[in-house]
Amino acid sequence: MDNKSIATVLYETADLLEIDGQDSFRIRSYRNAAQAVENHSEQIKDIIAEPKRVLAISGIGKGMLVNLQELFKDGRLTVQAELLEKYHPSMLQLLKIQGLGPKTISLIWSAYKVSDVDGVEKLAREGKLRELPRMGEKHEAKLLKAIEDFRRISGRFLIDAAETEAEKLTQYLAKFPGFDKITPAGSLRRGRETVGDLDILVTGKACVSEAQREKAVQYVAQYLPLMDVIGQGDNKISFRLRSGMQVDVRLLPPESFGAALQYFTGSKAHNVALRQRALKMGYTLNEYSLADLETENPVAGRTEEEIYAKLKLDYIPPELRENLGEIDAAERHTLPMLITQDDLRGDVHMHTVETDGKNTIEEMAEAAKARGYKYMAITDHSKNLAFANGLDDQRALAHIQRIREANQQNDGITIFAGIEVDILADGELDLSDDVLAQMDLVIASVHSAFNQEPEKMTERLLRAIENPNVSIIGHPTGRIQLRRDAYRFDMNAILTAAAKHKVAMELNSYPDRLDLNDVHLRQAKQRGVKIVINTDSHHTSHLEKIRYGVLQARRAWLTKEDILNTLPAQKFAKSMKHQ
Ligand code: DGT
Ligand code: CA
Ligand code: CA
Ligand code: ZN
Numbered sequence: 001m002d003n004k005s006i007a008t009v010l011y012e013t014a015d016l017l018e019i020d021g022q023d024s025f026r027i028r029s030y031r032n033a034a035q036a037v038e039n040h041s042e043q044i045k046d047i048i049a050e051p052k053r054v055l056a057i058s059g060i061g062k063g064m065l066v067n068l069q070e071l072f073k074d075g076r077l078t079v080q081a082e083l084l085e086k087y088h089p090s091m092l093q094l095l096k097i098q099g100l101g102p103k104t105i106s107l108i109w110s111a112y113k114v115s116d117v118d119g120v121e122k123l124a125r126e127g128k129l130r131e132l133p134r135m136g137e138k139h140e141a142k143l144l145k146a147i148e149d150f151r152r153i154s155g156r157f158l159i160d161a162a163e164t165e166a167e168k169l170t171q172y173l174a175k176f177p178g179f180d181k182i183t184p185a186g187s188l189r190r191g192r193e194t195v196g197d198l199d200i201l202v203t204g205k206a207c208v209s210e211a212q213r214e215k216a217v218q219y220v221a222q223y224l225p226l227m228d229v230i231g232q233g234d235n236k237i238s239f240r241l242r243s244g245m246q247v248d249v250r251l252l253p254p255e256s257f258g259a260a261l262q263y264f265t266g267s268k269a270h271n272v273a274l275r276q277r278a279l280k281m282g283y284t285l286n287e288y289s290l291a292d293l294e295t296e297n298p299v300a301g302r303t304e305e306e307i308y309a310k311l312k313l314d315y316i317p318p319e320l321r322e323n324l325g326e327i328d329a330a331e332r333h334t335l336p337m338l339i340t341q342d343d344l345r346g347d348v349h350m351h352t353v354e355t356d357g358k359n360t361i362e363e364m365a366e367a368a369k370a371r372g373y374k375y376m377a378i379t380d381h382s383k384n385l386a387f388a389n390g391l392d393d394q395r396a397l398a399h400i401q402r403i404r405e406a407n408q409q410n411d412g413i414t415i416f417a418g419i420e421v422d423i424l425a426d427g428e429l430d431l432s433d434d435v436l437a438q439m440d441l442v443i444a445s446v447h448s449a450f451n452q453e454p455e456k457m458t459e460r461l462l463r464a465i466e467n468p469n470v471s472i473i474g475h476p477t478g479r480i481q482l483r484r485d486a487y488r489f490d491m492n493a494i495l496t497a498a499a500k501h502k503v504a505m506e507l508n509s510y511p512d513r514l515d516l517n518d519v520h521l522r523q524a525k526q527r528g529v530k531i532v533i534n535t536d537s538h539h540t541s542h543l544e545k546i547r548y549g550v551l552q553a554r555r556a557w558l559t560k561e562d563i564l565n566t567l568p569a570q571k572f573a574k575s576m577k578h579q
Helices: 003-019 024-039 051-055 062-074 078-087 090-094 102-112 117-125 137-154 159-174 210-221 254-265 268-280 304-310 326-331 361-370 393-409 454-466 491-501 518-526 540-555 569-576
Strands: 181-184 197-203 226-232 236-241 246-252 283-285 290-292 298-300 375-381 414-422 441-445 504-508 531-534
Touching: 003 024, 003 062, 003 078, 003 090, 003 102, 024 062, 051 062, 078 090, 090 117, 102 117, 117 137, 159 181, 159 197, 159 246, 159 540, 197 254, 210 226, 210 236, 210 246, 246 254, 254 268, 254 298, 254 304, 268 283, 268 326, 298 304, 361 375, 361 393, 361 540, 375 393, 375 441, 393 414, 414 569, 441 569, 454 491, 491 504, 491 518, 504 518, 504 540, 518 531, 518 540, 531 540
Parallel strands: 197 246, 375 414, 414 441, 504 531
Antiparallel strands: 181 197, 226 236, 236 246, 283 290, 290 298
């Protein structure tokens, strides 16, 4: 359990206590502890065995320590579990609706004993909520709109959240005797930036006979974070988790595992095209097997590899299965050698305590070295980002000095001195050219005035690209997934200019950004624009998020050659000082 998951449980518990009408002191102690855990720079799981160190965190007292210990021991909190039993776990969903806080939920519960989203929606439509104290017609309409937004957004989850849920469930499933192989399929396996529902495939001895499968399905249904079962069959169970995520678990006999994995990995468009190819070659393809059309005898099914091979195709990596030319390429043996994490030799976008990061230059360097990187860059914010304590010219120069010293002290990794400079509303950069020229690399990013007209935003970005000190455009579209749309501009004009001025585009790996996305990355490649895959880490633990960027790059057909931070340090440094 990482700090963020612990904080979530504590926040939820605070809200539930408030719904339950408990005293405010107790409620506050949970909120304070949640905040303390959330902001704590070391992971609680690493220090939980040493109570003194946990108690040293301000906001955590003896009672809370006991809670944390229970969380690590049992994976749950009795206080929360009891409240969830009393009010039903659907209450947690309700709390996620914008503008619907514990107080209102408590009122609704007292009056109508309703604790789920559908129920509250119904009450609002029937005009029953306006009768509650401090509610009115306007309030009711607003709530209906918020429920609509919630449905739209809550339908999908970020890739990292989906991955975490999949890993937890996999660990649980692995404990059942006779489950030999457990694999996520669907959009998660294809590395999509968001996931609608989880598709988990299981095979092994326990999936062979009907009696065994029945027992196995019963075991799955006992999974603790499960909220309710949506459907259950002989070899499948669908359920909703407390997080709101839906899951399909399928039990498969080993001889059709490959066919099922192929089918349920999708995408649907890829499957349709592949089945057409199979038919043309005299086969049928479904989730059970690839079979001869006439005799119906299976010719492949145990592995995906044998299915693609029988269809006279090179093996197609899951990330490419979107019916965007991959089947043709597999036939002609021209699939790209996709980038892998091992190809990356450095991460060149990260922040430190000097601005809004949580670790020092040295700590970031140690963490980067531990990952096996040969180089890295410290790129703190500039002064326009006042809330992040951004650097002005003078502080930036002093920071360069510190980075250079740290670089001298540290063997085994090259620490480049960089900056993430704001592109101001008119396209001017936030630091003087003189200071920027002294940097090893300059990432220029938009962090303000997102709502400009597209023409103005395009001009703004073009000006930044034309500045000879700029090496990379950071998180180029500014989108925050499930929260904020990209700002509007002419992507083609920007890519053309970037190619001309040899400015690279960032692929920001932070899961809520993943910016550029797969479509834009492919476009960039076609225009000859180079990419740099970064994490934008604000903590040493963020460096591992690079894998989401790598997945996105693979979805865009990118190879080692398309990505600058696969270069050796000297060559990379040169590519940053191009103009
Ligand atoms: P998601 O869950 O919206 O993020 O996206 P997927 O791709 O995981 O879609 P999902 O969960 O509806 O279905 C999993 C896979 O099952 C999908 O990628 C392909 C396969 N599949 C589902 N429905 C169909 C279908 O009607 N025809 C074919 N050929 N395949 C399907
Ligand atoms: Ca899915
Ligand atoms: Ca599904
Ligand atoms: Zn930024």
